[in-house]
Amino acid sequence: MSYEGGDVMSIEELAKKIDFDYVHIRYNVVVEGPAIKPEDDPDVKKILPTEEPFRSIALAVLKADLKGVEEKVKEALKKIDPVKVIENGLGKGMDAVSALYAKALYFLPDVMLSADAMMAGVKLCEEKLGKATKKKGTVVSFVAEGDPHDIGKNLVVMFLRANGYEVIDLGRDVPNKEVIEAIKKHKPIMVTGTALMTTTMTAFPAIAEMMKKEGISVPVFGCGGGAVKRDFVESYDFSVYGVKAHHAPKLADAALAGKTWKELRYEYPKVVGEFVAEYADRMG
Amino acid sequence: MSYEGGDVMSIEELAKKIDFDYVHIRYNVVVEGPAIKPEDDPDVKKILPTEEPFRSIALAVLKADLKGVEEKVKEALKKIDPVKVIENGLGKGMDAVSALYAKALYFLPDVMLSADAMMAGVKLCEEKLGKATKKKGTVVSFVAEGDPHDIGKNLVVMFLRANGYEVIDLGRDVPNKEVIEAIKKHKPIMVTGTALMTTTMTAFPAIAEMMKKEGISVPVFGCGGGAVKRDFVESYDFSVYGVKAHHAPKLADAALAGKTWKELRYEYPKVVGEFVAEYADRMG
Amino acid sequence: MRRYTKLAYKDPDEILFGHAKFPVQEHFGIVFGAGFVVPEVKVAPAPGTEKDKESLVREMASIAEQAASRAVDIGLPAFMLEQEHVFQQTYYPDWAYDCTHAQLEVLEKYYKEYGVRIALRQTVADIRVEEKGGLRGSEYDNRIAETIERCCEAGASDIAAETMGGKSVIDYGVMRGDIKALLFGEYLAHIDMEYFWTRAVNICRKYDTRPAGDTHCSGANTAMFVAGGLMGKDMSHTGAALVRAMSAARSLVAVECGATGPLKDCGYENTIIKFITGVPIAQEGKDAVCAHSDIMGNLVCQAVDVWSNESVFHREEMGGPTPAVWLQATGYEAALMNTAIQAGYAKVLRDLYALTDMYRDPQALILAYPNAFRIAKAIVEYGKDPYLRSRAAALEAAKIIKEAYEAKRIALTRFELDSLNKFVSILESLPMEADKFVDECLREYKGKIPTFDPKSYEL
Amino acid sequence: MRRYTKLAYKDPDEILFGHAKFPVQEHFGIVFGAGFVVPEVKVAPAPGTEKDKESLVREMASIAEQAASRAVDIGLPAFMLEQEHVFQQTYYPDWAYDCTHAQLEVLEKYYKEYGVRIALRQTVADIRVEEKGGLRGSEYDNRIAETIERCCEAGASDIAAETMGGKSVIDYGVMRGDIKALLFGEYLAHIDMEYFWTRAVNICRKYDTRPAGDTHCSGANTAMFVAGGLMGKDMSHTGAALVRAMSAARSLVAVECGATGPLKDCGYENTIIKFITGVPIAQEGKDAVCAHSDIMGNLVCQAVDVWSNESVFHREEMGGPTPAVWLQATGYEAALMNTAIQAGYAKVLRDLYALTDMYRDPQALILAYPNAFRIAKAIVEYGKDPYLRSRAAALEAAKIIKEAYEAKRIALTRFELDSLNKFVSILESLPMEADKFVDECLREYKGKIPTFDPKSYEL
Numbered sequence A, B: 001m002s003y004e005g006g007d008v009m010s011i012e013e014l015a016k017k018i019d020f021d022y023v024h025i026r027y028n029v030v031v032e033g034p035a036i037k038p039e040d041d042p043d044v045k046k047i048l049p050t051e052e053p054f055r056s057i058a059l060a061v062l063k064a065d066l067k068g069v070e071e072k073v074k075e076a077l078k079k080i081d082p083v084k085v086i087e088n089g090l091g092k093g094m095d096a097v098s099a100l101y102a103k104a105l106y107f108l109p110d111v112m113l114s115a116d117a118m119m120a121g122v123k124l125c126e127e128k129l130g131k132a133t134k135k136k137g138t139v140v141s142f143v144a145e146g147d148p149h150d151i152g153k154n155l156v157v158m159f160l161r162a163n164g165y166e167v168i169d170l171g172r173d174v175p176n177k178e179v180i181e182a183i184k185k186h187k188p189i190m191v192t193g194t195a196l197m198t199t200t201m202t203a204f205p206a207i208a209e210m211m212k213k214e215g216i217s218v219p220v221f222g223c224g225g226g227a228v229k230r231d232f233v234e235s236y237d238f239s240v241y242g243v244k245a246h247h248a249p250k251l252a253d254a255a256l257a258g259k260t261w262k263e264l265r266y267e268y269p270k271v272v273g274e275f276v277a278e279y280a281d282r283m284g
Numbered sequence C, D: 001m002r003r004y005t006k007l008a009y010k011d012p013d014e015i016l017f018g019h020a021k022f023p024v025q026e027h028f029g030i031v032f033g034a035g036f037v038v039p040e041v042k043v044a045p046a047p048g049t050e051k052d053k054e055s056l057v058r059e060m061a062s063i064a065e066q067a068a069s070r071a072v073d074i075g076l077p078a079f080m081l082e083q084e085h086v087f088q089q090t091y092y093p094d095w096a097y098d099c100t101h102a103q104l105e106v107l108e109k110y111y112k113e114y115g116v117r118i119a120l121r122q123t124v125a126d127i128r129v130e131e132k133g134g135l136r137g138s139e140y141d142n143r144i145a146e147t148i149e150r151c152c153e154a155g156a157s158d159i160a161a162e163t164m165g166g167k168s169v170i171d172y173g174v175m176r177g178d179i180k181a182l183l184f185g186e187y188l189a190h191i192d193m194e195y196f197w198t199r200a201v202n203i204c205r206k207y208d209t210r211p212a213g214d215t216h217c218s219g220a221n222t223a224m225f226v227a228g229g230l231m232g233k234d235m236s237h238t239g240a241a242l243v244r245a246m247s248a249a250r251s252l253v254a255v256e257c258g259a260t261g262p263l264k265d266c267g268y269e270n271t272i273i274k275f276i277t278g279v280p281i282a283q284e285g286k287d288a289v290c291a292h293s294d295i296m297g298n299l300v301c302q303a304v305d306v307w308s309n310e311s312v313f314h315r316e317e318m319g320g321p322t323p324a325v326w327l328q329a330t331g332y333e334a335a336l337m338n339t340a341i342q343a344g345y346a347k348v349l350r351d352l353y354a355l356t357d358m359y360r361d362p363q364a365l366i367l368a369y370p371n372a373f374r375i376a377k378a379i380v381e382y383g384k385d386p387y388l389r390s391r392a393a394a395l396e397a398a399k400i401i402k403e404a405y406e407a408k409r410i411a412l413t414r415f416e417l418d419s420l421n422k423f424v425s426i427l428e429s430l431p432m433e434a435d436k437f438v439d440e441c442l443r444e445y446k447g448k449i450p451t452f453d454p455k456s457y458e459l
Ligand SMILES: [Zn+2]
Pocket: C162, C215, C217, C266
């Protein structure tokens, strides 16, 4: 490489001179412990059932083995009540996946593929039952009008469904009054709204006002990223600032257990059970 | 200068190679017009009286010639009413200084030295009158409790006094209730409060609450720099966000003319008569 | 529609910030890529100012005034103001006209009074909703075309966009770490880009407004954000690196349709496109911290022509309003680069910028200019085939990462390494004919992705 | 009390970012000035969190957690967290203890889990009010000493301060462009610095906490802010440059009393002091845009050891909470400098940083390291005499500006040039004996400055 100031080493030669530990440290590699099989993880051991066929169903979900889940569930349904198969087998498998994901030993793709496998099993159980199994509760999800970004909403919907919630997905570019109508119609235990822009997030306070007029009070999990931040979300009623998509089912569980939206705001880190930078001042 | 990568020019040699127009342009030099005598400035010509002795008194103030002002004022007081000497001579000189300062043809030191000269002349007039001349109005100024930064307050006090206002200067580290007591005692047409820190500016809303309880409503010129910003100052009552110290007398004049604190907020740029970045959205 | 089958640069060492093979002139005396770097500032309108046209126009003028007054206060020779349209600014073409006009009025005042060289970029919003009326001919689609025209009429210096073609399939691929869906999404994006930019270029050419270009913000940046920092657990950084490589093939289409650059700031893939086309590029990095994090804050300066802060709330900092504060930050970084150019040390600074992040993360590694050159070459080898060139870009990126890993220049976690190997084996097992690949994907994904509308891509 | 009568460096070219003659070791495995630059983040607690101790402690811990979690997420090897005390944190020593302890608990957790090297700087607030109880022995004064001790007990890595001695006279001088008052204020500042830092050093030495140093934020930075940008009309930039030169003589006193550095970020005068003492220095510039503007954003990197963002509101940006966002910005600039050091190009980058601002403004010109060296030499020639060394610093700075102006390297406005000439003639006309000068000033200013309390300076 030549430059006006005289000859200089090429970037490759320069790179060899550099001790990069002074420049950056890949802490993900530093803190990565030894590889262990998912089923040997101490938390997973506490979650996985010991009784068969529940154990092997849960393991198939843990390994995202969709074919295996379908075979084992069909087998189990011959003599076991579908609801038990879901609660003691499929559900336990998903709980194990969530435990590993919380510790970053499993990753989003693993969660998604395990969720696909679990849903396949649930479908078979529901066919056996002849009707949909009772869901923990209903959640209405939407993306604010005029905002094209919906990957956040899709992740929230997936995590909720994977954790036993029925989700009414209104999609993108949803006018405020359609959200109100859906709340009145489905009487959800929680609503999730996503937006990413300073001028579309203004839908949230508008919806809160409409809810007040209609006398509706349900926690709204206002999640964003981008322009939607906690100080904005807490500047109007009913709303709780959602930081990560995988927090949604935990908040839904707490809402189900009777926590008000005001309580959810102050107990967020405890409810989701992990450090959350945006709630660092309420870790107490 | 040597370095591991081989010999390199010294910084002085390097500087000679550089066409700095690609790096920075000193726009203050680019837009500086030809030098003209202050009294030849078109705006100053409109302000300066033509009649003597007022013209030469005003010129002495314009030139910050304190000795000259004292001589000419003593002379004038032999036959002219002190109030006329102040209004038609000394005051006109200060108006001319303000006009040049607004156009950045005069600078703060010029304003201060002219103000000193003017005040010397006013003192002589007041001695002749046997009492203080009637001031345009009274302003109470303070720095919030726990905040050491008071150069902002000192500049505001100077500009107000130089423009004919009486200022009760409470100084620094002033407890909120002392401010309230001073307002009740002196019945000012305006209050100026300065603070620079996120945790001392909280005195402003606290004082606003105390004013409400006492049924006092006077515009508070909340000026800061540092942490004090318009969105904060407009989050509680009575307050107007003051951007530059030399804006204070203009706002006082408007308050005197009956403008409410709410009107002052929205007409700020018009009241101070210049572009203000922090009010760019109300330049209308 | 021109396809690139060879690179604009013969040697990686030729590329350099502030220099493009084909500089771009815009009015108000500004030129991009002609031997100096221009700083850019972009600020999101305050929540609520979108309530009506007058309020948004006032907000736009206030942003322009706050930026321009700081530029002269610290001596910046030139700057670009970019306005990313909010929904209303594109949905109502006359809002776009009035906002653009109001900003130009302010900027022209400073240009005339101080001589500071200025450009105004209008970035139309891609308000199309694939699952509601499709990407072609919907009301939303037509409004975009009208708004581009109105911005040109109002005198915008250039028009940019961040189109969303292929987004539904890419989002699916990002969530599942499914490289086949990601490649299919990039292929779909090529098709929509050609539709969007052929039209945009034709409109701009009727005016003195440059068709600037596109970025895969809705694909590669989504992958980057989901991948997050080193401790992220949602997408592997090796996967995000492959998506970034593929996105270069997709964003190239704007230039193939006639866009002149400077390509838009969110395109971390722009160095690759600059190797192919020689057009000037905007970039964002260590001065975009208020908009989003990234893991290559310095490296993206290596070949930049317009250095941007990406975005920030319109509000006040202790140091002044954000348009002023952030033009000062990008202005001072651009000034450092311009000093290096003048002093004859630009290539040294370029290498320091690149080396600072090159081994911080696989996403940075593949964009370091010697590697970006290799990916550019892989793309032009299949220049005429959007499918094969995207696939080739991903495979070359994977090769670069594997080589560095094996040479112990970069350490990877098991998640990063396992997903890399899985992606490579899937990519290598795919058919070499585009239509075979497309049929396979339509069968596999059509049912699973409700918002995907094949008709929008003429499939 | 040691006086410096010769420089720590023989040649201006020896000075360099990341390197100090006397590196400083603090716990949590961090060393300053030992061959790499450490980034710093400082965030002002949110309005209202000062309402009670628990709320402020929670706020402090939250700032530490948000910064540390981002540091590991983008791979920063080390960082300093500085907490500038609000009034309550110094007025109530147990608040200081609990806040310091809470932050250390968080930082230690990250140090143990990831190995990231960390320092916690506690900057006590100078809450003394000269006109209410004076600067010595008041309740406020005693609380400062108690708070320094409690921070040391809690385990702070180092203690800094920004003392206000001489402020009332300097403010008077800044408002009137009165160089004699400014020089007298700097002289008074020397006296108060000796009082404050002799005590602070004695306290710190009982613990594993370094007495770091002081900055003339309350003098030279006040002049810089009043001078404002190029279009400023309140103080001439040549006047502000002379105040900055004199402030080096004043801030030097901390080191003469035993402070070890790293000297604090607001001290734009630190390069001059580093030439004299060889201690490591913190600096702020182009990454301090959220706190205040300056006209030398790059130049201040030339000899930095701890690169700071100065201050920012504690709130959320789109890119995350401000402690995370701003440690990323300073972290990436420090990374660029560390890459340059490792690659053997540090001196090239140093010169580019300096050249970018050297002729942007007289305030930058006098701090460019070759000129800072000349001012340092002028100071140590009169090392034992606070009055003469301050005066010599101002005269040398004026000489530097005049030479550059006459050589047409920098353009000046009439205001800048006229005030420069006026200041030089006044300075040259002053007596050479300190006590003569002091008597003259007491007579001239005592009556005019109500808040000036001569007893506070034993006069
Ligand atoms: Zn973007």
